[in-house]
Amino acid sequence: MALVIKNGTIFVNGHLEQGDLLINHGLISTIGHNLTADQVIDATDKLVSPGLIDLHVHYRDPGQTAKENVQTGSLAAAHGGFTTVGAMPNVVPVPNDADLMTQMVTNNKANGVVHILQYGPITINETTDALPDYAALKKAGCFALSNDGHGVQDAQTMYLAMQKAKANDLIIAEHAQDDSLFNLGVINEGEKAKAWSLRPITELAETTQIARDLLLAQKTGVHYHLCHVSTATSVELVRWAKKQGIHVTCEVTPHHLLLNEQDIMSNNGNYKMNPPLRRPEDQAALIGGLLDGTIDLIATDHAPHTKQDKSGGFAKAAFGITGSETVFSQLYTHFVRTNIFTLEQLLNWLTLKPAQAFELKNTGRIGLNQPADLAIFDLKNASVINETNYQSKGKNTPFTGQTVYGQTELTMVNGQIVYQKKGN
Known part of the structure; x- marks a missing residue:
């Protein structure tokens, strides 16, 4: 009909x-x-917009379905206007092989109400230095690679992963985090960390790994995608890399655009995310990076948790914030209605730009057929x-x-x- x-x-x-x-x-x-x-x-x-595209969601399925599952996660995406999403592989078990990947892809299609693109892990279980069979993962339906939630700690491992990903025409989507510098931190290194005596997260945990990875990407020619950029220095590094012709794309989350550490008024776990909310100067640099094209797109990093998981303040709460259901209305209200972004820019960052960045077909635009x-x-x-x-x-x-x-x-x-x- x-x-x-x-x-x-x-x-x-x-x-x-x-x-x-x-x-x-x-x-x-x-x-x-x-x-x-x-x-x-x-x-x-x-x-009337093309269905929005979110290249960074966590559906916790299998293994953590008290937090979310494919059905509820995809319904949340639809509620937010999204019709295509990229689901991260930090589930239990991690889809390390073709059989597990096939199971996830099958479940996504059977229970999702939107198009769900499935990431595979860069390394086995996301925390080792062993690489899975990328060709087999791709054949089973993996569309890109990420260890999101974990940075690849060893440079040689990342170098080999980039070589292998390039050979298999797969994107490396990296959560840039040097654990030795992250040092079990829970909040940005700043005034709030001092006021509440919380373990700080230095921006170097992000920026030093980005610098390393950009040089490795330059050497290997892989398409390197930087997840949830959060600091002014990170934006400058990506800006430099693009000028060098390195194949890098970059995303920013709505919460890093909307908030900075000064907006945290109490020791409330709902403000705990990784990377953390940074300084006002970092927030301004992220907005500027979007406007000048250094940052390619917006992605939510939708990370649902139970209320128990988010209790106990910054010291005990899990990292993560939901985003699928509020991103468009939040960004439209705070940036378009205040004439910081145009509506056309916002829609591009949520539709055409992610489709172009990941070379997605038949999505991100309204057109005949x-x-x-x-x-x-x-x-x-x-x-x-x-x-x-x-x-x-x-x-x-x-x-x-x-x-x-x-x-x-x-x-x-x-x-x-x-x-x-x-x-x-």
């Missing part, structure tokens, strides 16, 4: 235009005006971020209770509605 989305403000070919979308058999068949179909979705005064992976957002009316509306098992975010614009009205994957706001 044909479906038409009418009278929306459509983000197409990098700009906004008024019009209708006609969808047949899961594909966009016509972009125009005065289109008709058996089923009509009225998008008057609404934004493209899959109808779409999101509709209400930019006009304010709403309150309410915990009862979360689809994720994880409620660990400090953004609950904030008033925002840009809430998701509807999300569609291959022409099928996978999320619709109640009352629509």
